[in-house]
Each structure stands twice: as structure tokens, then as C-alpha cells.
Amino acid sequence: MKTDEIKIMLDAFYNGETTAAEELRLLEYFSSEYVADELLDEKEVFLSMYQAEPIDVPPALETKLENLIDNLASEEKQKAEINAGSNRKHLLRWVGSAAACIAVLISVTFYFNNKPDAGQPTVSPKQQTAENLSEADKKALKEAEDALILLSSNFNKGVNQLAIVTSSLDKSNEILNKTLNRKKDKES
Known part of the structure; x- marks a missing residue:
């Protein structure tokens, strides 16, 4: 995928406007070794969201x-x-x-x-x-x-x-x- 497409999808992701398929494409892109240099910081942020342990939410x-x-x-x-x-x-x-x-x-x-x-x-x-x-x-x-x-x-x-x-x-x-x-x- 092109870097511009990734940036657009990231903006949509941060605004909560992406579909599950688009999030999966972003996860695949950031999990690969071929991430553009300008998106390395975004890679860390994005992957930290998917690799974090689930948060326990109190029922009340x-x-x-x-x-x-x-x-x-x-x-x-x-x-x-x-x-x-x-x-x-x-x-x-x-x-x-x-x-x-x-x-x-x-x-x-x-x-x-x-x-x-x-x-x-x-x-x-x-x-x-x-x-x-x-x-x-x-x-x-x-x-x-x-x-x-x-x-x-x-x-x-x-x-x-x-x-x-x-x-x-x-x-x-x-x-x-x-x-x-x-x-x-x-x-x-």
C-alpha cells in the first residue's frame, strides 16, 4: 500500500471511522517489515493498541x-x-x-x-x-x-x-x- 493511503486510513482509524477490514489491513501493514520511515512512530502507537492486555472495566x-x-x-x-x-x-x-x-x-x-x-x-x-x-x-x-x-x-x-x-x-x-x-x- 502507498504511504498516502496508510495516512488516510490512520486518520480515519483515529477518528473511529474505519471498518474491521481496514483495521486488519493497517495491522498487517504495521506488522510487516516494510513500513515507511515517516510512519515508524505511528507503527509503535498502532501496534501498542493491539498488543496491549485487555483492560478490566468494573461493572459499575x-x-x-x-x-x-x-x-x-x-x-x-x-x-x-x-x-x-x-x-x-x-x-x-x-x-x-x-x-x-x-x-x-x-x-x-x-x-x-x-x-x-x-x-x-x-x-x-x-x-x-x-x-x-x-x-x-x-x-x-x-x-x-x-x-x-x-x-x-x-x-x-x-x-x-x-x-x-x-x-x-x-x-x-x-x-x-x-x-x-x-x-x-x-x-x-
């Missing part, structure tokens, strides 16, 4: 492992529920703060737009442009723009954090579903 080990997995799954579920609750509170606080900031910005904008300036001639809406705004109005407009940019940035961060939380919840649900499916299969 499977039950202990199942209980351990169930306990870990329930702990993860509890942690996820706690994290989801605290994340919801954090999200609600953040949304409330963002809404308050928007309300303040809108109020300030309306105040400065509708405030008559003393000593300034009244400008009709048709005449009002960025060129004939007072310095105070330009400054207020710039501050409002900066505040909206900051708000947008913080909102985007919150949305990204929400995506991370959603991803974590999805992973937790997946683990829980796998565990529950295993229990159902064993009960059937």
Missing part, C-alpha cells in the same frame, strides 16, 4: 459515568438558567438606559430647536440652514450627533452580547436534548 463504571454526566448536565442547566436570568436583568437595564438617553437627546434637541434666541432675528423653517445656525445651536447639534453615535455603538455592543448569550443557550439546550434523548433510548 457505566452507571457511575451516567450519573456523573447527568449531574454535570443538571449543573450546566442550572448555571445556564442563572446566567439567563442575570443576562435578562442586565439587558433590561441596558435597554432602559438606552431609552432614557434617547428621550433626553430628543428633549434637548427639541429644546434647542424651539428656543428663541434673544437678539437673533427669527428664522423661518425655510430659511434655516446649517450656515445660519448660531454657534450654540451648532455645538448642540454636534453634541447630539456624538451622543447618537455613542448610543448606536453601545446598542451594537448589547446586540452582540445578546447573540453570545443566545449561542450559549443553544449549546446548553443541545447538550440537554442529547442527554434526555439518551435517557429515553435507554428506557425504551
Whole structure:
């Protein structure tokens, strides 16, 4: 067999994807004297798996492992529920703060737009442009723009954090579903 074929079969073997016939071909190859130099380390590893004495597995080990997995799954579920609750509170606080900031910005904008300036001639809406705004109005407009940019940035961060939380919840649900499916299969 070619070295490339052996490497592919070894990868499949280590991933648990080989058939009994393929494992037998690998065993025959590594048992022969004609092993490629680059596969000598693999030969030792592979042959050690087939020449080792069988391991005695205690009869209660499977039950202990199942209980351990169930306990870990329930702990993860509890942690996820706690994290989801605290994340919801954090999200609600953040949304409330963002809404308050928007309300303040809108109020300030309306105040400065509708405030008559003393000593300034009244400008009709048709005449009002960025060129004939007072310095105070330009400054207020710039501050409002900066505040909206900051708000947008913080909102985007919150949305990204929400995506991370959603991803974590999805992973937790997946683990829980796998565990529950295993229990159902064993009960059937």
C-alpha cells in the first residue's frame, strides 16, 4: 500500500471511522517489515493498541459515568438558567438606559430647536440652514450627533452580547436534548 493511503486510513482509524477490514489491513501493514520511515512512530502507537492486555472495566463504571454526566448536565442547566436570568436583568437595564438617553437627546434637541434666541432675528423653517445656525445651536447639534453615535455603538455592543448569550443557550439546550434523548433510548 502507498504511504498516502496508510495516512488516510490512520486518520480515519483515529477518528473511529474505519471498518474491521481496514483495521486488519493497517495491522498487517504495521506488522510487516516494510513500513515507511515517516510512519515508524505511528507503527509503535498502532501496534501498542493491539498488543496491549485487555483492560478490566468494573461493572459499575457505566452507571457511575451516567450519573456523573447527568449531574454535570443538571449543573450546566442550572448555571445556564442563572446566567439567563442575570443576562435578562442586565439587558433590561441596558435597554432602559438606552431609552432614557434617547428621550433626553430628543428633549434637548427639541429644546434647542424651539428656543428663541434673544437678539437673533427669527428664522423661518425655510430659511434655516446649517450656515445660519448660531454657534450654540451648532455645538448642540454636534453634541447630539456624538451622543447618537455613542448610543448606536453601545446598542451594537448589547446586540452582540445578546447573540453570545443566545449561542450559549443553544449549546446548553443541545447538550440537554442529547442527554434526555439518551435517557429515553435507554428506557425504551
